Amino acid sequence: MQNKTKYLVTAALPTANNYIHIGHLVGSYLTPDIYVRYRKLKNDDVIFISGSDEYGTAIEMAALSQNVTPKEIIDRYHFSNKKAFEEIGIEFDIFSRTSNEIHHKTAQEFFLNLYNKNILVQKTEKQLFSNKEQRFLADRYVIGTCPVCGYEEARGDECPNCGSNLSPLELINPRSKITGDTPVVKEATHFYFPLEKYQEKLSEWIFSKTNWKQNVINYCKGWFKAGLRDRAITRDLDWGVKVPLEGYDGKVIYVWVEAPVGYISATKELFIERNQPHKWKEYWQGENTKLIHFLGKDNVVFHAIIFPAMLMAHGDFILPDNIPANEFLNIKGEKLSKSKDNGILVKDIVKKFDPDVIRYTLTSILPENKDSEFEMKDLQIRNNSELAAILGNFINRTVVFTKTKFENKIPERGELETADKEVLNFVKSQSVLISEHLDNFKFRDALFEAMNVARAANKYFNDSEPWKLIKDNKKRCETVINICLEICHSIAILMSPFIPFTADKILKTLNKDKSDLKWDKAGEFVLKAGTELGNNEILFPQIEDKQINEAVNTEEQTDVKTVVPENVISIDDFKKVNLKVAKVIECEAVPKSKKLLKLKLKVGDSEKQIVSGISEHYKPEDLIGKLIVVVDNLKPSKLMGIDSHGMLLAAKQNGELKIVTIDGEIDTGAEVS
């Protein structure tokens, strides 16, 4: 039986403890979406699978720290992220979630399969247990004194002060990060997956791949070189998929083994929805299926090594055909990744910019081979000088010409001249070239070549000069415009994987349904002469500087996450600054100055005078009696001839300024640290 190739495309399961940001989007979701849309245009048999990863310590901790149930956490982020994906046009066949019953069942079956084959190994280890919380504490969530440097807020996995790698058992005075409870040492038995045994098989398999991206191969090489280690695959937690064995109450399957099984569960769920409950097997067990995992580089080890090893051990499923992992997207030097929770959220940016403009921009700077840089201004540049100027303009000039010169009806096409044939051949050959790029996961190149169709179309329009033909050779003019309109349709086809919303708009303008929106129809004639065109709209309005500035500013304001500043200092550096509490006893404006106030302060037993540039924000009488914070040992200076022996602290933002005051009563001269 010769079966047609099936494509099973997965996108990394986003953890439902955070809103997805454009780093996630570019790393794991945009490229598979483009790929799948392209496959569908080619009439390939493809399904696109993803869903929320809803277990793991991160979610439990998010729930504890926000004082809500884990269920509330996962619901919030699952539905929000699902919506964000829809808004940006990521069109999954199914976006499931690992809290679904079918996933529990599937993951447990998987576990039992390995257990029954005696593949799993049991080991006993010492761990920290909180009696108060009635659970074992994850490494990151234990705090204590670092045995190396004495820093009191060291974490169980590492010390942020001296950089030492630690284990929670080494911490002096360990305590739970969440409740502060002092944990006790307790033995715990866990199942391990013997990854070490699979190293040879895995490396043979991976090194046999000739079409994998070099960065992915390199990551694997690194792991192999270090030697694979057995990994625990159970945890003592409530929140997760239960270990399906008697006598193992309170144990769940560790998220890194359970989550990837979610791809299988979601596929089952999809075909139950489609009333073909057994069809999932054709994808996961069929020889002719290409399983393709899309993800960011942080996920390579799970998809290229751990999950394949599990699949090998299980034996009933196919292995991935390719893992086209992306690198990271940086934002003006800031790092974006799953582990560092900061960035521009998808749910926010779709409210400020056309989703297709975002998709286009991100695709054109995709971190395919190495980390790449993004800034808001890129959206403006890509929109104004590429989408609007080249693509939008071609559609618009063609449609407007038809409207004003041909009563908005598609003109008849006469005999073709060389230029006509050339441009049509070019469109056709580009469709082949773009195909090749997409087949090889070269999305930037593919998009660039798609854009070249619009460039060529503009040139054809220019060279043909229909605005002159209309005066002395109407027949010829009709042919040219007919062809331009046909090219508009071809552009809709070739661009639709990248900017699907725009493709739809173009079809509407052409008054055309989707029946010819097929890859093979690019460069072909599909329009009917005489058809009246639909409404014309400007596809890509200019993005003004103002919009960019506003977007950048609101981004900074909404970003409440922890960001590591650029110039970190040691605590010793900080201690060089003497901060003290001071009381304002006198205060007056400095004459003729614009912003200066002269303040007399009581600091402990002494008085001091400082000059501060805050009169636009505070009146002298507002300040008298207030307890504020001053830098006591600042080098004295003169401002408008007045001595200043320090400075007060104040917060400033967008022209607003608020001074730092003391909450409650304390003696002046008290040190601030």
Next chain:
RNA sequence: GCCGGGAUAGCUCAGCUGGUUAGAGCGUCGGAAUCAUAAUCCGUAGGUCGGGGGUUCAAGUCCCUCUCCCGGUACCA
């Protein structure tokens, strides 16, 4: 510390196993055109390929070394 990756035109990036004058897009500058969102089309200028050393007839491309950036991993026990 160790392993891996990166450093190429003003900006964002391509450059496979070493081989003619190092490429693209955007931006710059000049010209053409005026149907079109002052958009298009044609042309121009721009780089000691992070520094230094080496191999070779020939190196952005291989080797050594240094600097800076990014990942991973370890030093603890």
